[in-house]
Amino acid sequence: MLLTSRRLRAALLAVASVSLVGAVLPAPVPLGIGDTLFPHLGNPGYDVLSYDIGLTYGGDNSKPLNAVTRIEARATQTLEHVNLDFAHGTVQSVEVNGTRAKYATSGEDLVITPAKPVHKGSRTVITVQHTSNPVGKVSDGGWVRTGDGLAMANQADAAHRVFPCNDHPSDKAYFTFRVTAPKEHTVVANGLPSAKPRAVKEPQGAVVWTYRTSHPMATELAQVSIGKSAVLHRKGPHGLPVRDVVPAADVQKLEPWLKKTPAHLEWMEKRVGRYPFETYGVLIAEADTGFELETQTLSLFERSLFTGAGYPEWYVDSIMVHELAHHWFGNSVSPRSWSDLWLNEGHATWYEALYAEKERPLVERMKAAYASSDGWRRAGGPPAAPKPSQPGQKISIFRPVVYEGSALVLYALRQEIGEKAFETVERRWVSEHRDAVATTSDFVKLSSEVAGRDLAGFFQAWLYGQKTPPMPGHSEWRSAAAEGPESHR
Incomplete structure (x- = not known):
């Protein structure tokens, strides 16, 4: 994404306008909350409480889906206009509290003008009828077209390419998905089913599937899988429901990998505490995305990771743990801003590295990361002050400095305060900020408290x-290497 300092420049260049009684009002103003990396994302003035998203899939993943998105929000200031992030679909109508509202687009904002201002402190329901277009480049995010249907990959800034929303992780909300699809397709989404699949008269031969989350979720973590899939069920620690979604033809081939998940969950719980959500599982998609993704309660993986040649078992195992670890670090505890991304990826890489320690000793991995660290910082910025993405390369913020470079920060912290204190920091972090958002400053404050001294310097x-x-503890280590690629988030 080509970033600007603020969206004012885009507003001055906007050509969209709304006509009222023959007068031309000023062009709708795109807002944004001023995130350093994605200043276009998010919108001020309200807090989303819940999304209820209805999607109708006709069986052809090259055609737009009909959709209705219902947003319940609490106004944090009086609003004459309400901005939502939305692109790559057509808006057909908007209602605010049951009354038709005017709307216009500016950039990737949907600017809504209610019949009456929305007053501070009030609860407001916004209903948008729209389409959701699955055709586009995978690198742009949003819908991913699979071999037999669709899945979602919304990180970091692409949920609004699927549905209207406040597309920033600082505004988490509860989600309900109601997806209508042909009866030969299976639909799975975040959370658990809140009703049994039921047949509908229109369209003929279709079934409605309904899922609801039990915990708030960032828009970037939304997931809906539609395909000719098998859903496999098993139990995790404490009876946790574990469900995996895989191409029906691949069940036997993938089962040796899928059966590992309960042990992965147990391994993580021993280190950071109980799994924070109502279910977990693996979604394996027949698609070439170039990444794996921690969509909440149902992590997205490429089929080729498990079926392709050249990946040793320990490596695939550790990548599965990486995405699972995100459910504590990044999903349950979400970043306040995208510059806090190091907290997500650094921790997921840290536990990935710990899990693979028998095959690749942690100290060797961290020494190699240290050798490359200065090069990563030159190319991508320091871990907590990353450079913005390049134009047309929205996911280029996912650089080595936020993976291995940020895991290196955690290794340094453990060296500095000791292993016992470090483990206390990790457990308290995910416990005290569960289902919330947190910042780098919060992590510094907690670490200082546990260490009993100021770690700000x-x-x-x-x-x-x-x-x-x-x-x-390793004054002999030296850094001199350059940046390299990454393949998972």
């Missing part, structure tokens, strides 16, 4: 420095 150097600081 330590973190300032490790998170914001252009050069990698000396590694505690």
Whole structure:
């Protein structure tokens, strides 16, 4: 995404306008909450409480889906206009509290003008009838067209390419999905079924599937899978429902991988505490995305990761743990801003590395990361102050510095405060910020509290420095390498 300092420039260039009694009003103004990396995303003035998203899939993943998105929000200020993030679909009508509202588009904002202002503190229901277009480049995010249907990959800024929303992780909400699809298709979404699939008269031969989340979720983590899939059920720790969604023809081939998940869950729980959601599972899609993704309660994986040649078993295992670890770090505890991304990816990479330690000792991996760290910082910025993405490369914020470079920060913290204190920080972090959002400053504050001393200087150097600081306990380590690729988020 081509970023600007603010969206005012886009507003000045906007050509859309709304006509009222023959007068031309000023062009609708796109807003954004001023995120350093994605200033176009999010909208001020309200807090979304819930989304109820209805989708109708006709069986052809090259055609737009008909959709209705119902948003319940609480106004945090009086609003004459309400902005939503939305692109790659056509709006047919908008209602605010049951009354038709005027609307216009500007950039990737849907600007709504209610018949009456929305007053601060009031609860407001916005209903948008629209289409949702699945055709586009995978790199743009949103819908992913699979071999037998659709799935979602909305990270970091692409949920609004599927449905109207406040598309920023700082505004988490509860989700309900009601998806109508041909009876030969299976639909699975975040959360658990809230009703049994039921046949409908229109369209003929279609079935409605309904899912609801039990915990709030960021828009970037939404997932709806539509395909000729098998859904496999098993139990995890404490009786946790584990469900996997795979191409029906691949059940036997994939089962050796799928049966590993309960043990992965147990391994993570021993280190950071109980799994934070109502269910977990793996969604394996026949699609070439170039990444895996921690969509909440149902992580998205490419089929080729499990069926392709060249990946050792331990490596695939560790990638599965990486996406699972995100359910504590990034999903349950979400970033306040995208510059806090290091907290997501650094932790997921940390637990991935710990899981694979028998095959690749942690100290060797961290020494190699240290050797490359200065190059990563030059190319992508420090871990907590990453450079914006390049034009046309929205996901280029996912650079090595936020993966191995940020896991290196956690290794340095453990070296600095000791293993026992570090484990306390990890457990308290996911416990005290569960179902919420948190910042880098929150992590610094907690670490200082647990350590019993001010760690602000330590973190300032490790998170914001252009050069990698000396590694505690390894003063002989040196950094000199350049940036390399990454393949998962």
